[in-house]
Amino acid sequence: xxxxxxxxxxxxxxxxxxxxxxxxxxxxxxxxxxxxxxxxxxxxxxxxxxxxxxxxxxxxxxxxxxxxxxxxxxxxxxxxxxxxxxxxxxxxxxxxxxxxxxxxxxxxxxxxxxxxxxxxxxxxxxxxxxxxxxxxxxxxxxxxxxxxxxxxxxxxxxxxxxxxxxxxxxxxxxxxxxxxxxxxxxxxxxxxxxxxxxxxxxxxxxxxxxxxxxxxxxxxxxxxxxxxxxxxxxxxxxxxxxxxxxxxxxxxxxxxxxxxxxxxxxxxxxxxxxxxxxxxxxxxxxxxxxxxxxxxxxxxxxxxxxxxxxxxxxxxxxxxxxxxxxxxxxxxxxxxxxxxxxxxxxxxxxxxxxxxxxxxxxxxxxxxxxxxxxxxxxxxxxxxxxxxxxxxxxxxxxxxxxxxxxxxxxxxxxxxxxxxxxxxxxxxx
Ligand code: NAP
Ligand code: HSE
Numbered sequence: 001x002x003x004x005x006x007x008x009x010x011x012x013x014x015x016x017x018x019x020x021x022x023x024x025x026x027x028x029x030x031x032x033x034x035x036x037x038x039x040x041x042x043x044x045x046x047x048x049x050x051x052x053x054x055x056x057x058x059x060x061x062x063x064x065x066x067x068x069x070x071x072x073x074x075x076x077x078x079x080x081x082x083x084x085x086x087x088x089x090x091x092x093x094x095x096x097x098x099x100x101x102x103x104x105x106x107x108x109x110x111x112x113x114x115x116x117x118x119x120x121x122x123x124x125x126x127x128x129x130x131x132x133x134x135x136x137x138x139x140x141x142x143x144x145x146x147x148x149x150x151x152x153x154x155x156x157x158x159x160x161x162x163x164x165x166x167x168x169x170x171x172x173x174x175x176x177x178x179x180x181x182x183x184x185x186x187x188x189x190x191x192x193x194x195x196x197x198x199x200x201x202x203x204x205x206x207x208x209x210x211x212x213x214x215x216x217x218x219x220x221x222x223x224x225x226x227x228x229x230x231x232x233x234x235x236x237x238x239x240x241x242x243x244x245x246x247x248x249x250x251x252x253x254x255x256x257x258x259x260x261x262x263x264x265x266x267x268x269x270x271x272x273x274x275x276x277x278x279x280x281x282x283x284x285x286x287x288x289x290x291x292x293x294x295x296x297x298x299x300x301x302x303x304x305x306x307x308x309x310x311x312x313x314x315x316x317x318x319x320x321x322x323x324x325x326x327x328x329x330x331x332x333x334x335x336x337x338x339x340x341x342x343x344x345x346x347x348x349x350x351x352x353x354x355x356x357x358x359x360x361x362x363x364x365x366x367x368x369x370x371x372x373x374x375x376x377x378x379x380x381x382x383x384x385x386x387x388x389x390x391x392x393x394x395x396x397x398x399x400x401x402x403x404x405x406x407x408x409x410x411x412x413x414x415x416x417x418x419x420x421x422x423x424x425x426x427x428x429x
Pocket of ligand 2: 202
């Protein structure tokens, strides 16, 4: 075997440790696979003295990025620092220096993929990011390669493990959001600052990446409608169950008539839908193509080894391209500019939970408002009466979001409506 293919790792945290562990455990097989040894030359960290989760020779660790970015022997830079800066600058430096890049950084791809992918293509270099969406689940390369013969119609999935863990626990135990979040934090499943996860931003970044690849158009975080799970209560979950639904935080991307819809929000899905059975921290992505039909990808969306698995897969692919002299092959595929539908134009069914006065004529008045705004009702149940007030639950037929919002504004003005307690979209299919 000739010279090794040298790698520089930026970061040795959760994913960096998993990546290093797999590269070491599988070194022989990887070398057999490629006919060349793949070796880590240097690892950039903030603190060289910090205890590491994985055995590592101290001389590999550096705090000087130039030890990697300016080393002509290093052909693959693996960015596992996270966030925008300094990761963004380091990746640009690596590409300008003729190095291929692998990253797990969804923030960076969702925000700056439109700059980095063309730069890599211009330089004839690989830029791979399988681990940036749904950790260990292969989804980027399947969309770009295996399903390339399809017109993708829909990508729908559970792409945030923290919120899936919380909703699963709320469903199983009948507990409310705040209590389950606290328990998830104590167990280390939710971060001390859980905002990006529970407000849907983490899922929105991943959905922007998936939609860009699925529909061949650049979708950024700003294009995605985002609503988190903080308003979901045990009552909503129980009503959903009674009606045959499960509540999940879904990322939904669809293309219809050349327009794209991209949204992340809690949704009621049929308890028989395959996504309803995806529980705890697991992720799953459901893809519908015109040729393949429906497919689903399932697995662990985070963690040291699952995410390291995706990173190492990319490293091996890039190494193979280096050996074959054809890096830059899997370039940016956003060659269209497709308009994104505003949320008001999206059609879906809605679940509504209202607190109203318990007296004759109330349901008729509410139904009148919905009728006036073109909202047709599918189900009305009055499950709960407290004194002179009652909780009613409604499910609409498919309706444009703008009509529903207009109806809600009118309902808020009715003295008989004490509160619009919650509104949750109901996802068909
Ligand atoms: P992490 O555990 O916080 O590790 C970050 C690493 O980067 C640490 O080794 C840290 O050094 C180093 N680092 C941070 N800032 C640096 C700087 N300015 N200069 C040099 N080194 C710096 O992060 P992670 O969880 O492994 O995540 C890495 C990336 O993978 C992120 O983009 C994340 O979104 C993505 N990702 C993570 C997961 C997951 O399960 N964790 C799943 C999918 C994708 P020290 O160790 O010295 O502090
Ligand atoms: N915070 C993410 C999740 C994992 O809960 O799924 C990293 O992408």
